Each structure stands twice: as C-alpha cells, then as structure tokens.
Amino acid sequence: MSTVFIAFQNTDEVRGIVEAIMDDNPHAVIDMQPGMVKINAAGRLVIKRASIEEKLGRDFDLQEMHVHLVTLSGNIDEDDDEFVLAWKH
Amino acid sequence: MDMPAKKLGLKERYGLLTRDLHWDTTYQPMDKVFPYASYEGIKIHDWSKWEDPFRLTMDAYWKYQAEKERKLYAIMDAFAQNNGHLGVTDARYINTLKLFLTGVSPLEYMAHRGFAHVGRAFPGAGARVACQMQSLDEIRHFQTQIHSMSVYNKHYNGFHDWQHMHDRVWYLSVPKSFFDDAFTAGPFEFMIAIGFAFEYVLTNLLFVPFISGAAYNGDMGAMAFGFSAQSDESRHMTLGLEMIKFILEQDPDNVPIVQRWIDKWFWRGYRVLTLVAMMMDYMLPKRVMSWKEAWEIYAEENGGALFADLARYGIKPPKGWAQACADKDYLSHQAWNVFYNYGAAAPFHTWTPSAQDMDWLAAKYPDSFDKHYRPLWENYTEMAEKGNRFYSKTLPMLCQVCQIPMFFTEPGDPTKICYRESEYKGDKYHTCSDGCKDIFDYEPEKYVQSWLPVHQIYQGNCFERGTDPTAEGFDPLIAVLQWYHMNIGRDNFDFNGIEYGKGSEDKNNFEKWRAMSTGNM
Amino acid sequence: MQIDLRTVSITPLRQTFDNVAKRLGGDKPASRYQEGTWDVQARANYHYRPTWDPAHKMFDESRTAIKMKDWYSFKDPRQFYYGSWTQSRARLQETAEADFDFVEQRGLVANLPATIRKLALELYVPLRHVEWGANMNNASICAYGFGTAVTAPAQFQAMDRLGSAQYLSRVGLLLGSQDDLVAAKEAWLNDAKWQDLRRYVEDSFVVQDWFELYVAQNLVLDGLMYPLLFRRVDDFMTSQAGPVVAMLTRFQAEWFVDSSKWVDATMKTAATESAENKAQLEAWATAYAARAVKALTPLVTHALGDAAAGAIDEAMTQFKARCAKAGVSV
Numbered sequence: 001m002s003t004v005f006i007a008f009q010n011t012d013e014v015r016g017i018v019e020a021i022m023d024d025n026p027h028a029v030i031d032m033q034p035g036m037v038k039i040n041a042a043g044r045l046v047i048k049r050a051s052i053e054e055k056l057g058r059d060f061d062l063q064e065m066h067v068h069l070v071t072l073s074g075n076i077d078e079d080d081d082e083f084v085l086a087w088k089h
Numbered sequence: 090m091d092m093p094a095k096k097l098g099l100k101e102r103y104g105l106l107t108r109d110l111h112w113d114t115t116y117q118p119m120d121k122v123f124p125y126a127s128y129e130g131i132k133i134h135d136w137s138k139w140e141d142p143f144r145l146t147m148d149a150y151w152k153y154q155a156e157k158e159r160k161l162y163a164i165m166d167a168f169a170q171n172n173g174h175l176g177v178t179d180a181r182y183i184n185t186l187k188l189f190l191t192g193v194s195p196l197e198y199m200a201h202r203g204f205a206h207v208g209r210a211f212p213g214a215g216a217r218v219a220c221q222m223q224s225l226d227e228i229r230h231f232q233t234q235i236h237s238m239s240v241y242n243k244h245y246n247g248f249h250d251w252q253h254m255h256d257r258v259w260y261l262s263v264p265k266s267f268f269d270d271a272f273t274a275g276p277f278e279f280m281i282a283i284g285f286a287f288e289y290v291l292t293n294l295l296f297v298p299f300i301s302g303a304a305y306n307g308d309m310g311a312m313a314f315g316f317s318a319q320s321d322e323s324r325h326m327t328l329g330l331e332m333i334k335f336i337l338e339q340d341p342d343n344v345p346i347v348q349r350w351i352d353k354w355f356w357r358g359y360r361v362l363t364l365v366a367m368m369m370d371y372m373l374p375k376r377v378m379s380w381k382e383a384w385e386i387y388a389e390e391n392g393g394a395l396f397a398d399l400a401r402y403g404i405k406p407p408k409g410w411a412q413a414c415a416d417k418d419y420l421s422h423q424a425w426n427v428f429y430n431y432g433a434a435a436p437f438h439t440w441t442p443s444a445q446d447m448d449w450l451a452a453k454y455p456d457s458f459d460k461h462y463r464p465l466w467e468n469y470t471e472m473a474e475k476g477n478r479f480y481s482k483t484l485p486m487l488c489q490v491c492q493i494p495m496f497f498t499e500p501g502d503p504t505k506i507c508y509r510e511s512e513y514k515g516d517k518y519h520t521c522s523d524g525c526k527d528i529f530d531y532e533p534e535k536y537v538q539s540w541l542p543v544h545q546i547y548q549g550n551c552f553e554r555g556t557d558p559t560a561e562g563f564d565p566l567i568a569v570l571q572w573y574h575m576n577i578g579r580d581n582f583d584f585n586g587i588e589y590g591k592g593s594e595d596k597n598n599f600e601k602w603r604a605m606s607t608g609n610m
Numbered sequence: 611m612q613i614d615l616r617t618v619s620i621t622p623l624r625q626t627f628d629n630v631a632k633r634l635g636g637d638k639p640a641s642r643y644q645e646g647t648w649d650v651q652a653r654a655n656y657h658y659r660p661t662w663d664p665a666h667k668m669f670d671e672s673r674t675a676i677k678m679k680d681w682y683s684f685k686d687p688r689q690f691y692y693g694s695w696t697q698s699r700a701r702l703q704e705t706a707e708a709d710f711d712f713v714e715q716r717g718l719v720a721n722l723p724a725t726i727r728k729l730a731l732e733l734y735v736p737l738r739h740v741e742w743g744a745n746m747n748n749a750s751i752c753a754y755g756f757g758t759a760v761t762a763p764a765q766f767q768a769m770d771r772l773g774s775a776q777y778l779s780r781v782g783l784l785l786g787s788q789d790d791l792v793a794a795k796e797a798w799l800n801d802a803k804w805q806d807l808r809r810y811v812e813d814s815f816v817v818q819d820w821f822e823l824y825v826a827q828n829l830v831l832d833g834l835m836y837p838l839l840f841r842r843v844d845d846f847m848t849s850q851a852g853p854v855v856a857m858l859t860r861f862q863a864e865w866f867v868d869s870s871k872w873v874d875a876t877m878k879t880a881a882t883e884s885a886e887n888k889a890q891l892e893a894w895a896t897a898y899a900a901r902a903v904k905a906l907t908p909l910v911t912h913a914l915g916d917a918a919a920g921a922i923d924e925a926m927t928q929f930k931a932r933c934a935k936a937g938v939s940v
Binding site for chain 3: 097105106107109110111112114115116117121122125128146147148150151152154155156158159161162172195198199201202205206208209210217218221222224225228229231232233235236239242243244245246248249250251252253255256257262265266269270272273274275276535536538539540545574598602605
Binding site for chain 1: 156
C-alpha cells in the first residue's frame with residue numbers, strides 16, 4: 001500500500017500535535033530529520049482536532065496546522081473535526 | 090425574532106463566502122470575460138465540481154500568515170543582529186545561497202505573476218481564489234528570500250545584482266526559461282506545469298533537501314524562511330493535485346492532453362533540479378542525504394504512490410521517469426564537473442571535493458563514483474595544487490529546450506555524451522536528451538524563440554554598449570562578465586582563490602570574522 | 611557555537627543590492643519595502659511570447675496607454691511588502707472579529723429596527739459581488755501590469771477585496787440568514803436598481819488597458835461608492851439605529867482610508883509624468899465618473915430618499931477635489 005506523509009517544523013506545539021497523531025494512528029512511523037518531524041503512514045492518516053486539543057489543553061482549529069506544516073503527500077479531506085490524508089487505491 | 094442560524098461547517102461556510110460570490114455575466118459574454126479558458130482544448134463542463142484544496146477564508150489567512158511572518162522576521166532580525174552567518178559550517182555553504190537567490194527566488198516571483206494570471210483567467214470561482222492565494226504566497230516567498238539573503242549580501246560576494254544576473258547569466262537561463270515556458274503556456278498547462286508537476290511531484294526535492302541542508306549547516310536564517318515557505322507549500326501541492334484530478338474527471342478528451350503536459354513538465358522540472366543535485370552532493374559542506382537518496386524517497390517512492398493513484402484516470406507515469414531514475418547515479422557529478430569547468434564564468438565559487446568528501450560520495454554512489462568521477466576530481470585537484478587550476482575557455486553547446494550545456498550522457502552509457510537533433514524550417518536544433526527532443530518536436534515554433542546565452546554571446550549581444558570587439562587585446566570572456574555585472578575576481582573563480590591556495594575573498598573573510606567571534610583578536 | 615557578540619565588529623562589504631543602491635543614489639541601508647519591490651520583475655531576454663497573447667511580450671509596457679520612463683517611480687506610501695501588508699490586515703481582521711463577536715454575543719441584531727436591518731441586507735449584501743469584481747480587476751492589474759511597484763500592491767488590493775466580500779457575506783449571515791445571500795444575488799442579477807452597477811462591473815471585466823481598469827475600479831468606482839455607501843449611508847443608519855451596522859462595516863470604512871493613500875499616490879505619479887498621461891487619466895476618470903454616478907444613484911436613493919441627490923453632489927465634489935490633489939481634473 002502507498003505511503004502518505006505529513007511533516008511539521010520541530011517546535012514545542014508540534015510535539016503535542018505529533019503525540020496526538022501517533023495515538024490516533026498506531027500504524028504511523030516517525031522519521032526525525034534536521035529541524036523537522038515527518039510522519040509516514042501506510043495508506044491513510046487521520047488527524048483529529050479533539051485529540052490535539054486534549055494534548056495541548058486548549059481549543060485548536062485544524063487550520064492552525066498551517067503555521068507548522070512543512071510538507072505532505074496524499075489526497076486531503078478536511079472538515080472542522082478531522083483532517084484525513086489518504087491514497088484512494 | 091428568528092433564531093440565529095446554526096454555526097456553518099467549514100465546507101459550507103467556505104462555499105458561501107467564496108464560490109457563491111460568482112455570477113455568470115450577461116452584459117458581457119463569459120468567453121470575453123474569460124478569454125483564455127478554451128484555446129488549449131481542455132474541456133470543462135462544470136466548474137462547480139471543483140474541490141477546494143484548503144478552505145481558507147481571508148480572515149483566517151491573514152491571521153495565520155501574520156503569525157508566520159511575525160515569527161520569521163523576528164528570527165531574521167536576530168540572525169542579522171547576531172552575525173548568524175558566522176555560525177554556518179564554512180563559507181562554501183554560502184554558495185548554495187547564491188545559487189538559490191539568483192536561480193530560484195526569481196522563479197518565486199514568476200510564480201506570483203503566473204498565478205495572478207491564472208487566478209484571473211479560470212472561469213471557476215473556487216479555482217480562481219485558490220490560485221490567487223498561491224500568487225500571494227509566492228510573492229511572500231520571493232520577498233522573505235530577498236530579506237533573508239539581504240544580510241548575506243552585506244558580507245559576501247555574488248548576491249549583489251541577482252535580478253540583472255538572472256536575466257543574463259548563462260546557466261540562469263535554465264531556471265528562467267523553465268518558468269518563462271510555463272508562464273507563456275495556457276492557464277491549464279501552467280497549472281499542470283507548476284501546480285502539479287513542479288509543486289507536487291518535484292518541489293519536495295528542491296525544498297526539503299535545501300532547508301534540511303540549511304538546518305544541518307547551521308544556517309538558521311535560510312532554515313527559517315524555508316520552513317515558513319514550506320508551510321504554504323502544502324496548500325500549493327494540494328491545489329496542484331485537486332486541479333489535475335478535476336481536469337481529468339471533467340472529460341476523457343482531456344486525458345491525452347494532460348498526459349503530454351505531464352511528460353513535458355516532469356522532464357523540464359527534472360532538468361532544472363540538476364542544480365539541486367549538485368548542490369546536495371557537492372556544495373553543502375555537511376550533507377543531509379545524497380541526491381540519489383532524496384530521489385528515491387521523494388520521487389520514486391512518493392511519485393510512485395501518486396501515479397498509482399492517478400492510474401484510475403488512465404494517466405501513466407511521465408515518459409522520462411525511468412531514465413531519470415537511472416540517471417540518479419550520475420547527475421550531480423556531471424553537473425558539478427561542468428560548473429567546475431566554467432568556474433570563471435559563474436558568480437559563485439566552485440571547488441574540488443576533499444578526500445573525506447570523496448569517501449562519502451563513494452559510499453553513497455558505489456556504482457559510479459570511484460569508477461567515473463574520483464579520478465576526475467583527483468586529477469583536477471592535482472592540477473590546481475601545481476598552480477594550474479583548470480578553467481574551460483570555450484563556450485559549451487546548449488540544449489535548445491532546457492538550455493543546459495550538453496553534458497548529459499546516453500542512457501546506459503555514462504561515458505558517451507547524448508546529442509539529439511531536429512530540423513525546423515531548414516535549420517538544425519540540438520537537444521540534450523530524448524525528453525527535450527520530444528518537447529522541441531511537439532512545439533518547435535515555441536522553442537526556436539529561446540534566448541540561448543551561448544548563441545547570444547557569439548552574436549555579440551552580450552557586451553556592454555560601446556564595447557569594441559575589434560579593439561586590440563579584446564577579451565570576450567571579460568566583456569561578457571562585465572555585461573553580467575560580475576565583480577571579476579571576487580564573485581567568481583575557485584573557492585580557494587584565483588591564485589590557488591590563497592583563498593577567495595569570501596573564504597578569507599569568513600575565516601577572519603569567525604576567528605574574531607570565537608577568539609580574542 | 612557560542613558567539614561573543616561584543617568582540618565582533620564586522621564592517622559589511624556593502625549595504626544593499628546594486629540595483630537598490632543605484633536608486634538610492636549610493637550604497638546606503640535600504641528598507642525591506644525597497645529591497646523586496648524595486649526592479650524585481652524580469653526586464654530582459656524573455657524567452658517566449660505568451661501563447662495567450664502573442665501580440666505582447668511576457669511583461670510589456672505597451673499593455674497600457676500610460677507611458678512611464680521608469681515604472682519604479684510608483685511608490686506605495688504604505689510601503690507594503692507581504693509581511694507588513696499581512697500584519698496590517700491581521701489587525702483589521704482582529705478588530706472585525708471582535709466587532710462581529712460583540713454584536714453576536716450581545717444579541718444586538720435583535721434590537722435593530724426592522725427597517726434598518728432590511729436596508730443593510732438589501733444594500734450591503736449584494737455589494738459583495740461588487741467586491742468580488744474588484745478582486746478580479748485587481749488580479750488583472752497584477753497579472754498584466756508592468757513593474758512590481760504597481761503589481762504587488764494590486765495583488766494585495768485584490769485579496770483585500772476578497773476579504774471585504776467575505777465580511778459583507780458575514781454581515782448577511784449575521785443580520786439574516788443564507789436566504790438573504792440568495793436574495794441578494796437575485797437582486798444583483800435582476801433587480802432594476804442594481805443593473806447599472808452590474809453593467810459597470812461587467813464592462814470593466816473586458817477592459818484591456820490595465821491602467822484604465824485601475825482608474826475605472828480603484829479610483830472612480832471605489833472613490834464614489836465607498837464614501838456614499840460606507841460613510842454616508844452608514845452615518846444615516848447610525849443616526850437611525852445606533853452604530854451596530856457601522857461596527858459590521860468598519861473593515862470597509864478603515865480599509866478605504868488605507869487604500870486611498872496608495873491610489874492617490876499612483877494617480878499623482880502617473881499624472882505628473884507627462885501631459886499625455888494627465889490627459890488620458892482625465893478622460894478616463896471623467897467618463898467613468900459619469901457612469902459610476904448613474905450606477906450608484908438608484909442605490910443611494912433607495913437608502914436616503916430625498917437626501918440622495920445632495921449626498922451624491924457632495925460625494926462628487928469631494929471626489930473631484932481628491933482627484934485635483936492628485937493632478938487629475940475631473
């Protein structure tokens with residue numbers, strides 16, 4: 001199955017975001033690179049607002065991810081609660 | 090009193106605040122309002138099927154982008170105040186930035202203007218807004234790059250006249266003609282060229298190694314603008330992907346047109362990335378990964394997934410894909426060799442790899458480095474140390490399409506230079522590869538227009554006004570470099586100095602300033 | 611690595627880029643606006659003609675009748691580069707957000723007299739389509755204009771207008787519902803009082819000369835519409851019903867003051883360049899002003915009734931004075 005990925009700048013806030021993603025996606029793998037953290041996952045990756053809010057202890061708008069994003073790969077489906085990356089085949 | 094309307098969801102709200110602004114004009118016909126939408130032959134039946142990539146309204150855009158800018162400029166100010174440039178590995182690194190400022194930043198600007206054009210030209214409101222936001226982001230990238238490199242320009246050579254050089258210097262016609270090509274194409278081709286082939290398929294190969302390279306080599310300034318730009322890039326990649334899916338879904342007749350564009354623009358983009366390949370393997374003092382490794386991760390693996398996903402529309406991987414994959418063992422070495430040869434004519438420094446560098450290259454390229462390239466570099470180094478640093482004095486032949494000197498080799502034979510020839514209206518035109526020849530042959534009327542630097546020099550178009558080429562002692566190379574606005578002897582020649590071993594001004598200044606900053610001079 | 615700053619005093623080799631130094635008249639420190647704007651657009655050795663406009667070069671001075679010796683004589687008095695622009699707009703956005711929240715949370719809409727609420731919906735919501743037209747026109751100016759000094763602020767202006775259109779949509783959603791957006795579009799398309807304005811906007815979409823478009827949109831239409839609808843009518847509603855609606859259109863009111871600085875400077879630079887430019891600008895401004903007045907009259911009349919004629923005269927007088935200051939007689 002094809003791999004989707006998303007990469008963030010390595011910052012304090014991102015730590016919480018990454019933790020939340022890893023909890024929600026047990027099949028995902030972290031790849032640390034200079035200055036950034038990349039998360040690879042076979043097929044599909046789900047990012048949940050509620051999980052991030054829990055980790056950060058505050059309200060979080062998924063669009064806030066724009067501030068930290070470095071790159072991603074896969075088709076995106078986004079609503080207020082979830083941001084999903086997936087390959088369709 | 091009615092109840093306040095329930096809170097709208099992201100998609101619904103975005104639709105109301107964006108696409109719903111559109112109306113079909115009646116006082117002026119739609120095809121006059123959007124005159125560039127049909128001549129490429131792409132058939133769009135229903136723009137409302139367009140999927141908006143990220144649903145950012147302007148209020149959210151301003152809020153998040155302002156936050157990014159505040160952070161970025163705070164880092165830039167700190168970097169300048171603290172002489173952050175002295176924290177980079179060594180002054181060789183700074184040459185990657187010169188290449189970037191003169192070769193890549195002007196393309197960011199062109200992307201800005203190009204997306205403004207398609208952001209006006211598409212009849213679909215959702216697509217227009219997404220393109221306009223990208224146009225806006227691209228001027229951001231251009232300006233943050235200029236501002237980040239402004240501090241380097243104050244202290245190092247080769248940055249000082251980037252725009253003048255971009256329009257003139259021989260190898261800069263490679264990136265320039267690439268973007269001019271996209272900009273002058275129709276709006277749909279522009280989207281496939283830049284939005285899809287470049288942003289989606291290839292941009293990770295440009296930015297991720299460059300930024301990680303900056304991080305790895307202690308350049309906080311470049312790392313900051315790079316990462317900050319990348320955060321917009323995800324939006325751009327998604328626009329490219331949504332655009333291609335949309336076009337393909339609209340009409341089966343679009344598939345062959347799009348396939349041809351994918352073939353063309355993959356190859357065009359891949360050729361431009363030659364500059365990145367040599368930067369990664371030769372110009373970064375501390376290397377993140379080899380070009381070959383980056384190619385395997387970001388092109389082969391990720392591109393493979395992408396094209397598997399697009400197969401359902403009948404789209405095949407680009408025609409030149411297999412050759413690009415096969416060339417990964419040779420590309421960077423061949424390119425750096427050419428720049429080393431023409432080190433007198435480029436406004437950045439070149440050098441031979443050290444023994445330690447060569448061991449790294451041999452380990453990363455077990456099938457090619459020791460066999461083909463180590464002997465070359467050892468020979469160059471020996472010549473230089475004997476006071477005979479090699480500079481090529483004849484001008485190279487350029488490919489009519491990608492405009493890179495003809496140094497690429499035949500598929501399967503890294504010792505034989507690849508030449509292809511086409512005829513158009515009685516004239517012969519030369520290309521560097523099957524990929525470039527195909528592009529030429531499909532649209533010769535476009536590529537015969539190319540402003541080829543070497544041809545132009547020979548035609549006498551690259552001297553300052555008033556230059557007399559018949560004067561005694563006339564040196565054409567010097568005259569061309571003056572026309573480039575090069576500071577001869579400061580911007581160019583070997584990193585180790587015109588007189589080999591004495592050091593270039595950049596090298597010497599960096600060492601002196603660093604010693605001041607770490608000792609008690 | 612630890613750098614002890616106090617011991618490092620490095621003399622820079624140069625203060626700025628060569629092209630910037632040339633414009634500053636010497637190697638002096640330059641602003642971010644200057645370094646990020648001057649001479650940025652490619653000027654020489656374009657490789658190919660646009661397939662979408664083979665009669666012109668990629669960037670071509672002849673796409674307008676206005677002639678300039680140096681297209682970088684234009685200056686944005688706000689000195690906007692992307693960073694300063696986006697931060698300035700983020701401040702407007704923060705204020706607008708607070709205003710919308712305040713009106714919503716305090717339930718201020720419920721206390722608004724029905725006539726005023728109806729008028730605000732009828733007038734401000736269809737205007738979102740005019741703003742959308744202004745977005746398209748400024749995208750055109752950015753795309754086909756010449757020289758970053760004009761094209762970059764045009765891009766910012768284009769996005770400002772999209773933002774404005776979105777805020778006006780939110781006015782509709784806050785004062786009414788989605789149905790009011792539908793009704794507003796219906797009015798925009800079919801209600802007689804909007805048709806001259808819609809014709810003005812649609813005609814502007816096919817104007818080929820980008821500087822003429824600049825005059826038609828940024829100088830004339832905005833220069834009459836904003837003072838009339840976002841100040842005069844706003845004042846009227848405030849006098850009738852307090853400042854609730856004015857809070858919701860504060861973005862537009864403040865934005866117009868800001869944008870006018872740029873428009874005035876652009877006109878003045880072009881008009882002072884030559885008598886030919888001045889004559890051309892005057893011809894455009896005069897012709898478009900007559901059309902704009904005709905297009906706005908039914909809307910102002912709808913809002914102000916008998917007071918409309920006086921309000922329009924006054925707006926026209928102010929507009930002429932503003933143009934005169936920029937060297938353009940209308």
